[in-house]
Amino acid sequence: MNRRVVAAFACGLVFALGLGLSGMTHPARILGFLDVFGRWDPTLIFTMMGAVGVHLPLLWLIRRRSAPLFAPRLELPTKKDLDARLIGGSALFGVGWALGGFCPGPAVVSVFGGRSDNFVFFIALLAGMALRSLGRLPTMTKAEGSVRA
Amino acid sequence: MGHLAPHIAPLPALAGGAIIGLAASALMLLIGQVAGISGMVTGVLRPVPGQWPWRAAFVLGLLAGGFAWFLIDPSVFGHIPRPLPVVAAAGVIVGYGVTMGGGCTSGHGVCGISRLSRRSIVATCTFMATGIVTAGIWRLIFGAVQ
Numbered sequence: 001m002n003r004r005v006v007a008a009f010a011c012g013l014v015f016a017l018g019l020g021l022s023g024m025t026h027p028a029r030i031l032g033f034l035d036v037f038g039r040w041d042p043t044l045i046f047t048m049m050g051a052v053g054v055h056l057p058l059l060w061l062i063r064r065r066s067a068p069l070f071a072p073r074l075e076l077p078t079k080k081d082l083d084a085r086l087i088g089g090s091a092l093f094g095v096g097w098a099l100g101g102f103c104p105g106p107a108v109v110s111v112f113g114g115r116s117d118n119f120v121f122f123i124a125l126l127a128g129m130a131l132r133s134l135g136r137l138p139t140m141t142k143a144e145g146s147v148r149a
Numbered sequence: 150m151g152h153l154a155p156h157i158a159p160l161p162a163l164a165g166g167a168i169i170g171l172a173a174s175a176l177m178l179l180i181g182q183v184a185g186i187s188g189m190v191t192g193v194l195r196p197v198p199g200q201w202p203w204r205a206a207f208v209l210g211l212l213a214g215g216f217a218w219f220l221i222d223p224s225v226f227g228h229i230p231r232p233l234p235v236v237a238a239a240g241v242i243v244g245y246g247v248t249m250g251g252g253c254t255s256g257h258g259v260c261g262i263s264r265l266s267r268r269s270i271v272a273t274c275t276f277m278a279t280g281i282v283t284a285g286i287w288r289l290i291f292g293a294v295q
Contacts (some may be wrong), residue, residue, distance in 0.1 A: 007179040008203040010208020012255040013217070015255075017171035020218040022155065022165025023158050026227030034277075034284035038293065039184030044207075048157045050166020051173070056263040058174035075181050076264070082271050089250025090257070090272040092242055094279030098287065101229055102238025103254040104247055107240070108208060109215035119160035120233060121240040128244020129191045129233065 004070050016109045022047040025100025025110050027118075034098045096128075173260055176207070185256020186211070187247035242255075 023029050023043050032041030067073055097103055102110070102121050110118040173184035181202055192204040197277020218225045245254040250272055251283050252261065257276075 002202075004180045005202050008176065008182075008206035008264030009174045009210040009213070011176040011179070011184065012177070012207035013214045014210075015169055015207075016166045016170030016211045016214020018172060018219070019169075020165070020214070020222075020225040021168060022162045023225075024162075024165070025215075025218075025225050027229040028227055031230065031284065033220065034280040035288060036281055037285050038288055041157060043157055043159065043162045046162035048170070048262075050163040050168075051170040051259040052166075052263050053245040054167045054170030055173045056265075058170070058244070059177060059260075059263050061175065062178050065178075065239025068177065069179050071179075071181040073181055076183065077251075077266065077268075079268060082268060086250050086268055086272055086274055089248070090275040091250075091279045092246030093250055093253060094276035094281075095283045096239045096244075096246055096248075097276060098280040098283035100231065100236050100243065103186075103192060103212070103234075103243065105255050107243075108190065108211045109188065109218070110226050111212055112185035112216040112219050113166045113222060114219060115228060117229045117233060117236050117255060118226065120283035121229060121236050124237045125244040126190070126194065128241035128246075129187070129248045130194055130244075131241070132245045133191050134194045145285070146227055 007070055015105070018051075018110050019106055022050070025106045025113070030097065030101040030103070030106075097145075169255075169259060170263075173255070173263075183256060183260045185252050185260060187253040188251070188256055193246050246276075 019025055022138050024047055029041055029043050032039060033044040035041070060066075063074065065074075093103075100121050102118075102125075104125060107118070108124050111122050174188055176182050182203065183209075189207050190203040191198055231239070243253075250257070252269065252272060254273075254276075257266075257269040257272040260273045262273060
């Protein structure tokens, strides 16, 4: 076990605690947020405000550093273009989000929540990801190339 | 616009969001990685050399955090108020869409917006827009969304 792995595990654990506290593991809340023409539930806005309100200034400070603590460099996305994949994929995601009330984070956190419908969503999520990513050439993952921040 | 839903919980949502922002910041400070959940899960399914261990560890952390919630307070989890075939279709569409679009609510929404990335801001506006339209169509056909 190296410290990068331990750090990533701890960050995932804290992330999950935040997601649970925020109410985002309730699909009905997400559906209520997207239902702006009905009984609108603005809760997700507060979660986004909390997350961006903390991450934006901290990220700005972290990017002043020459390197992260346990890795040689900050790995930030380098792509700049607004291509059809970005728009088309995001558009599809929004449709699925409004049908099931889950985005990937809460779906993963809910796997051991003891609800069978949540588990069905998770398995279907993996199937959809596999459908898109398996069999494609690794050019896709070049988006994860890094720059020295 | 209609009425606001009952049981709105702004304070836990704000606090939970702040914890999410802290976790994303810690991941960047410690190992220099963006906390994008869809990229991590696809990276576990389809490993990129050198990236698999930390991605698997983060996803395990998410699962462990979920299990901790299950032990502490299972009421944080909720039913999906949709028929099971719709749930399954929704999962496949979300999985396909986030992989194609290179991110979801965490990677594009939280991390990308915090970086003021134009791609992530466009992606977030796009999935919010199609989500709102889809929910509106569902309401028109079935009368209620939740």
